[in-house]
Amino acid sequence: MPNIPPACLRLFTCMTALLLSACGAPSANVAAPAVAPAAQPSYQALDALGRALFSEKALSASGLMSCATCHDPAHAYGPPNGLSVQYGGKDGQQAGARAVPSLRYLQSNGPFSEHFRDNDGNDSEDAGPTGGFTWDGRADSLRAQAAIPLLAANEMANATKAELVERLAHSASGALFKQVFGQHAFEDSERAFDQLTLALEVFQQNPTEFYPYSSKYDAVLRGQAELSAREQRGLAVFNDENRGNCASCHISQRTEGGAFPAFTDFGHIAVGVPRNHTLPANRNPAYYDLGLCGPARTDHSDRTDWCGLFRTPTLRNVASRQVFFHNGVFHDLRTALEFYASRDTNPKRWYRKNAAGKTVKFDDLPAAYQDNINQEAPFGGLPGGRPTLSQQEIDDLLAFLQTLNDGYHPTSPQ
Ligand code: HEC
Ligand code: HEC
Structure with a gap:
């Protein structure tokens, strides 16, 4: 294991809690459902699924573009080339408006906040607007962020969540998705979309890939x-x-x-x-x-x-x-x-x-x-x-x- 700083371990705990709640783990004060829910996917299963989905080109309308096309693992999950902006969309010709950021070392970033006070005992200092994902902080989590490229007309260009889930069901990753979320995983496209973005979020917090601290x-x-x-x-x-x-x-x-x-x-x-x-x-x-x-x-x-x-x-x-x-x-x-x-x-x-x-x-x-x-x-x-x-x-x-x-x-x- 790499040397994981305590803040990251804390985040991991939070993430695990999120996973459990997001996957519908019955909480203590809710009566047990009549039909037992499918087993909770393990962290390892979600991580492996997220990894596959991150490079799954079939999730784009063009069939040519995955998250990894713009966020290249061989370039610290940043752009693979020197283009100011990347090109995507149905025909692969639609320009983005911003440079692609690296996805590494985001694990301690939180949601956007207008008044950020660092928890270092000096609460009086207001650092002003801080946090959130993307260059302008408009997504509150990695999970919320993933919806942007999947649905943007100039990126992966799915017109609707249902269209995306249809693509996923017929992709090479479809079988793995069913293994993790059950045989009926594609019946409710809202739910499948949530599970897809959850798997991407879990993978994007894989310490070896996203915060190796190996410099x-x-x-x-x-x-x-x-x-x-x-x-x-x-x-x-x-x-x-x-x-x-x-x-x-x-x-x-x-x-x-x-x-x-x-x-x-x-x-x-x-x-x-x-x-x-x-x-x-x-x-x-x-x-x-x-x-x-x-x-x-x-x-x-x-x-x-x-x-x-x-x-x-x-x-x-x-x-x-x-x-x-x-x-x-x-x-x-x-x-x-x-x-x-x-x-x-x-x-x-x-x-x-x-x-x-x-x-x-x-x-x-x-x-x-x-x-x-x-x-x-x-x-x-x-x-x-x-x-x-x-x-x-x-x-x-x-x-x-x-x-x-x-x-x-x-x-x-x-
Ligand atoms: C007052 C805060 C501040 C200071 C001081 C500062 N930076 Fe930055 N830096 C930023 C911000 C904000 C951006 C992004 C701005 C944008 O893209 O419009 C940035 C972007 C960069 C980038 C581009 C990175 C990328 O991924 O595109 C480099 C390189 C950089 N800074 C290096 C430095 C160096 C070296 C210094 C000291 C000489 C420095 N910065 C001082 C806030 C700061
Ligand atoms: C066409 C290129 C492209 C594709 C494909 C793409 N991204 Fe991005 N990504 C970008 C750009 C450009 C930004 C900056 C967007 C902004 O600031 O509005 C970004 C921002 C992000 C951020 C925010 C990083 C930060 O510093 O806050 C995350 C996380 C991210 N992308 C994950 C993904 C995932 C997951 C996928 C696949 C579902 C994906 N991206 C697909 C170009 C792309």
Whole structure:
């Protein structure tokens, strides 16, 4: 077993409770049903079923796309390529609107909350909007989230739950599904849909697959490896409030309870990344992806103070990605770091000019919402000034970020 931090074990207990209730385990104060319910599926059975369903292409209208197509196990369950957004739908030609996130290290993320107070004895500090799944936190659980791609016209494109369950029943995974949920599993498509998303949720919490803690940095935390001098300098820049200040959002320390860091606090923040002009959605100049205030999310469209905010992603495995930020505007990690270093000192490099030849800073957020953008370190400085991070510091950060990739073996050269 990998070294599982206590927080995860706690989550496991909760998950098991959820499983039992979701599968209809009779609770103590309910009279026993006349007909005994089918045996509860075991964790192992649900995990194995979820694994099969995660790569089951027959669950898509095109027959060509599974969860694993976009969330590739060989790429830390992130995108397999450098495309800003992936293409899906019935014909496989429909563009997504956002970059595919990695599905690793989400196990300590909770549902979206407007006022998040960390349980660290310092209850007075309100970290603001935090949590939820997807870039805007609109799904409360992995289970709720799974319904989105299964039914989205530009992803797996099932028109209804019944249509999806029909596909499942005729797929190679249909027999396994019946083994787990019984011979009558496909008779009620609402129930079968719930069971399908439950199995996906259980699989997505498989520790070996989704939170292996197998990076060099984890080995260092366990006292089994040491950072090189350059990686050590990178970590110092990362943690230094006056330089990178990265750790203020991308947490690098173990929690008080000893859990290994997720390299995100799951907080929602606006960093003002440039508009990605290659996205089909952005051909319409009036279209803006405003994160928490819409349009994908519809329950907070009146919160103009939340326009432009997106959930802070984990930086674990970030050095194995080929596409960065919610709109996939950058395609290499160095450029992403240079953006942090010179967003404010060299805006001309990052933002387009308008018709009058003037650079429009924060060109992916209407002027009315630009006060929402974060101005703390590493941002800051005036146009023409020195970038807040030197090339040396960026090199060191890059070396450090490599240590967050899973799959480190003490004997392998790094
Ligand atoms: C066409 C590509 C595509 C497919 C297929 C796909 N996803 Fe995703 N996934 C995405 C994108 C893009 C996002 C970000 C969506 C957003 O922010 O609105 C995402 C987000 C997620 C998230 C939220 C991660 C986080 O950081 O909160 C989870 C969980 C997830 N997907 C699971 C799944 C599962 C399970 C399936 C199969 C049922 C699946 N995805 C199929 C592209 C895809
Ligand atoms: C104030 C909080 C905050 C600070 C400080 C911060 N980040 Fe981020 N980071 C975010 C948010 C929020 C996003 C996603 C923004 C978006 O996509 O619009 C992000 C995204 C990223 C990404 C893209 C990851 C991906 O999967 O697409 C990288 C790389 C990154 N940050 C590295 C850093 C580094 C290195 C530092 C320090 C130099 C840093 N961040 C400082 C909040 C922060």
